Amino acid sequence: MVNLPLSPKLKAIVEVNEAKGNAYALSTLKSGRDYVERFSYALALKREGMYDEAIDVYKDLLKEKEDFIIYNNLANCYVGMNDLRKALEFYQSAINIQPNATTFYNMSQVYREMLDFEKADNYFSLSSKKDFNKIIRYRSISNNNPNRFVIDIGLPTQTIFKYAVLNTSYRNLDTSVLPLYYYPIAAIIILALYLYLMQRLKVNAYSCKRCGSVFCKKCEKRLFWGDMCLQCYRSLIKLDELEPKERISRLLKIYEYRSKKRNIIKILNMLVPGTGHVYAGSILQGLLFLWPLFFFTTLIILNCFCSFGINGYTHYWLNIICLLLIAFTYIITNLITKRRLTxxxx
Structure with missing residues (x-):
């Protein structure tokens, strides 16, 4: 979640907010004075069953800032103490500040515990409308861990990142390092420079597939189909001296070879966009088509199988965007291939 040098307090904050552990936070954040440190300490207290201490910390935080996250987690403490009426009051305070899927879900759980199934179903419906994917995750957590009857809300990622920037050695890094948003621009500039130098400096050598001799593109002004040198090409098209049967046979062989290579390129690009270009010798262009395909596919796989805790964020929208970009790459690659073959x- 935060890719910075971790101080002990920052490590504890990240662990408890990502539901990875509470013991380290209890020992490290006990004397914390910062809002983020005290919030994380209260969250660790609650998850370890120290409800009274957690309630005291949350109420102190409410004096500084009325936040729906605090009200939600405070209500969860009362659920742990089996004071469901009090819990519902704080859930309602959270909803009044900001209606959110997590609090609606928790209210549905509490009403179901109170056997008020009508209200439970209503609040569950509201939570599902807010974020259906998040509710699926909550149900899975509840089924696998009975102690997670209601769901806590961790601090937003940007809040922890801001704390990290202000309170870790990140501030002491060399200021000559480029800001993060410069790196994509730098990558584009480097790629453009690379393409320019490739066009100006490279000398591609080709091996004739008929006679085996090596020749360069500068010497041969045109690379004839079949990857043959000029002499072999001339010998094939010098058909006047041949018998009609042999002449037709040679023409058919050339046509079959050309058609076969074109079909292979089409099939490869249909299966994996860009591989056809690599097969045809356009390696750089092929890699440029392959990169977005593998990049967006990797994003989808990581998004499906990697978990970052239950701090309330879902990224299924990213899967949709990646699928659209993969489809776009696939269509563009095959259209370019078809146009070039034509x-x-x-």
């Missing part, structure tokens, strides 16, 4: 490529 114009006589290979």
């Amino acid at each position: 114009r006589g490529w290979v």
Whole structure:
């Protein structure tokens, strides 16, 4: 969640807010004075069953800032103490500040515990409308861990990041390092420079597939289909001296070879966009098509199988965007391939 040098307090804050552990936070954040430190300490207290201490810390935090997250977690403390009426009061305070899926879900759980199934179903419906994917995760957590009857809300990622910037050695890093938003620009500039140098400096050598001799693109002004040198090409098209049967046979062989190579390129690009270009010798262009395919596919896989705690964030929208970009890459690659083949490529 935060990729910075971790101080002991920051490590404890990250662990408790990502539901990875409470013991370290209890020992490290007990004397904390910062809002983020005290919030995380209260969260660790609650999860360890120290409800009275957690309630005291949360109420002190409410004097500084009325936040729906605090009200939600405070209500969870009362649920742990089996004071469900009091819990509902604080849940309602959270909803009054900001209606959210987590608090609606918790209220549905409490009403179900009180056997008021009508209200429980109503609040569950409200939570599902707010964020259906999040509720699926909550149900899974509740089924796997009976102690997680209601769901706590951790601090937002940006809040922890802000704390990290202000309270860790990140401030002492060399100020000559480029800001993060400069790196994509730098990557584009480097790529453009690379392409320019490749066009100006590279000398591609080709091996004739018929006679085996090596020749360069600068010497041969045109690379004829079949990856043949000019002499072999001339010998094939010098058909006047041949018998009609052999002439037709040679023409058919050339046509079959060309058609076969084109079909292989089409099939490869249909299966994995960009591989057809690599097969045809356009390696750089092929890699440029392959990179977004593998990048967005990797994002989808990581998003499905990697968990970052239950701090209230879902990224299923990212899967949709990645799928659309993969489809766009697939269509563009095949359209470019079809256009180039129509114009006589290979």
